Amino acid sequence: MNDDSRRGFLGTVAATLAGIAISPGIRLIELAAARAPEEHASGRVRWGMLIDTAKCATGCTDCVTACNKENGLHDTGRPRTDAQWIRKIDLKDLRSGRQHSAPVMCQHCAEPPCVDVCPTGASFKRADGIVLVDKHTCIGCRYCVMACPYKARSFVHENLTDQLPAVPRGKGTVEACTLCVHKIDRGDGTTACADACKAAGHEAIVFGDLNDPQSEVSRRLREIPSRHLRGDLRLNTGVRYAGV
Amino acid sequence: MLQLAATFALALAAGLSLASDRVPKPEIVIEKPGQCVEPADVMRRSHMNFLLHQRDLTVHEGIRTPKFSLAGCVECHASTKTGSVLGQGGFCQDCHSYAGVKLDCFECHAAKPQHLSARAKP
Numbered sequence: 001m002n003d004d005s006r007r008g009f010l011g012t013v014a015a016t017l018a019g020i021a022i023s024p025g026i027r028l029i030e031l032a033a034a035r036a037p038e039e040h041a042s043g044r045v046r047w048g049m050l051i052d053t054a055k056c057a058t059g060c061t062d063c064v065t066a067c068n069k070e071n072g073l074h075d076t077g078r079p080r081t082d083a084q085w086i087r088k089i090d091l092k093d094l095r096s097g098r099q100h101s102a103p104v105m106c107q108h109c110a111e112p113p114c115v116d117v118c119p120t121g122a123s124f125k126r127a128d129g130i131v132l133v134d135k136h137t138c139i140g141c142r143y144c145v146m147a148c149p150y151k152a153r154s155f156v157h158e159n160l161t162d163q164l165p166a167v168p169r170g171k172g173t174v175e176a177c178t179l180c181v182h183k184i185d186r187g188d189g190t191t192a193c194a195d196a197c198k199a200a201g202h203e204a205i206v207f208g209d210l211n212d213p214q215s216e217v218s219r220r221l222r223e224i225p226s227r228h229l230r231g232d233l234r235l236n237t238g239v240r241y242a243g244v
Numbered sequence: 245m246l247q248l249a250a251t252f253a254l255a256l257a258a259g260l261s262l263a264s265d266r267v268p269k270p271e272i273v274i275e276k277p278g279q280c281v282e283p284a285d286v287m288r289r290s291h292m293n294f295l296l297h298q299r300d301l302t303v304h305e306g307i308r309t310p311k312f313s314l315a316g317c318v319e320c321h322a323s324t325k326t327g328s329v330l331g332q333g334g335f336c337q338d339c340h341s342y343a344g345v346k347l348d349c350f351e352c353h354a355a356k357p358q359h360l361s362a363r364a365k366p
Contacts, residue, residue: 035306037307037308038307039307040301040305040306127306128306132303134303136300159351160352162356163352163353164354164361165356165357165358166358168352168354171351185308186308
């Protein structure tokens with residue numbers, strides 16, 4: 001071993017040891033920090049939400065408005081065919097008369113039926129649990145629209161103009177809530193709907209990493225009872241609801 | 245016979261020269277001179293491959309490196325007059341029209357940079 005290679009070897013060993021020594025300490029920071037642009041989405045993270053329907057105000061549509069603005073969805077005046085990524089649902093218990101309201105969007109299932117039925121592989125689940133449509137491969141067959149138990153997917157019927165650079169959308173493809181994937185990749189660590197809900201003072205939507213026990217969403221999930229919508233289907237949704 | 249062949253050859257040559265003149269070469273305007281992400285000849289030949297590779301990495305793995313990002317191309321190459329890479333004098337469209345290659349990126353993707361986008365955040 002000549003001098004140069006020995007030095008290189010020792011350097012590697014030192015770097016490895018340093019990595020081991022500091023890794024337990026920096027782990028939390030590492031999880032909270034943004035991914036580098038060249039780093040792929042990690043399976044150690046699972047993005048999800050808790051929606052506390054007790055805090056969600058009937059009649060408030062701030063999350064829907066914020067979603068539309070963030071993703072460049074707009075009203076064409078034809079609501080039957082307009083894309084809709086979040087819907088506000090009003091629920092009423094007929095016996096007691098109790099009414100409440102909740103936003104419903106793509107539930108980002110761990111076992112997504114839309115992915116099972118997609119004939120081209122366009123519907124897929126990213127490593128960090130976000131269910132997306134690769135519109136480059138989507139042929140617009142709409143099997144996924146039929147398969148989704150939450151009516152979360154929309155088909156784009158008309159030519160679009162003025163799409164946002166971060167959110168490409170086009171006619172003939174299917175789309176749905178992306179959990180603001182462009183914001184997540186940027187390291188914002190939040191979604192437009194959760195931000196809007198917080199700004200409105202409701203804080204009914206809590207977004208975060210379900211795999212990180214320290215995250216706000218995990219803490220709230222530990223504290224209050226919650227459920228998956230259509231839990232009987234065992235899809236293991238990333239969006240959980242409290243008070244339904 | 246020889247005369248006929250000569251006439252034919254002449255006509256063919258004339259036709260060819262006409263063909264090359266019929267479609268004027270696009271005038272590519274680089275409004276922001278400087279170094280592209282790869283040398284110009286590499287970009288001319290392989291930009292579609294770079295974009296194709298990058299799009300799969302971005303959509304499926306969330307890798308959003310600025311090199312070879314379509315938004316990066318638009319950011320730099322959009323015309324200062326129209327704000328777009330499409331239309332008359334548009335960097336992408338002029339060349340694609342000349343080459344007769346369909347350009348369908350911008351049916352979904354924004355052809356204008358973020359700050360010129362009509363629905364951009366205030």
